[in-house]
Amino acid sequence: MDTSCSIAETHPLHRLFRGLTESTFMSDLGIGDPSLVGYVSQLLARFVSSQAIWAVRDKQGRRVGQVAEMLAEAESAPDDDRRRDCLRHVGDFTLFWTGVYPEALPKLQAAPLADSLISFQEQGKRSYYRASTLSPAELGGVFRRLSEEFELCAFGLSRVRREWEKLEASHGQPGRMWA
Template identity: 70%
Template structure:
């Protein structure tokens, strides 16, 4: 079971501050709901089991975007469909923005995701989730419309946390590592 990180946790405050600053100063995005969603996405994916939380009908963990989309499309449960599409949007945004160097592994020649364009699928999945979600529909639609800009913003947030980690921990920390 996945455990949520408390709103008062220092990591959430760090991600929120870096995301707000980066999105406002570098991208000119001052939408608190969008920025908050992206900051919370980073915090939600800290426990790695959250990244892989979508399961098929037999309870097996789905690790490929194509399988996650198939799960969304095969269910008659609208809430599960929305959750799967939202997760595909989150998953593709996270990897495209934060760790694009990992995409070549996800899209290896022997992977079902070999021909998937993560940006296009993320945009589509956020759009589909927005049509099924009354509460977060507007922010999910905005993520669909501005997927590339948000992915770029996440790459800038990563740069900031790496700079912060280097300044806080010294040069002994490996690149890409978050304390």
């Protein structure tokens, strides 16, 4: 599973996400942790590509689209690296949808999908915590903090979205800012 950033850190969109995340997390939430803020802004940049959102694949190479299936992939992983990557992705996936696009959650969790039985928040927190135990110290610390502050980070992401929508509106046409 490729968890690299899909756009270069020098790309204007990446810089925009970094600036909005830093400003919003510091001003609105009082979070000035560069590692945490950097991770969240890289998450936004990485998820610009829908391929990154749906990065988990099963043993046959098919896309895994439900959190419950991603967790099953983590549990059946042949090694700790794969397990950590799957758990990290569950944390990222649930944080992204919970914070940036919460209006999509009913569709993502609609019956008869297995995800209708789980809480994205709880699974995100749990997955980040478990990933923290399988990660090197610095990254593990970021995952632990994301687990502990999941709701606050999701709220921060909703504020980041609000700020980019304000920027988009000030450019006159929806979507024009990204072109």
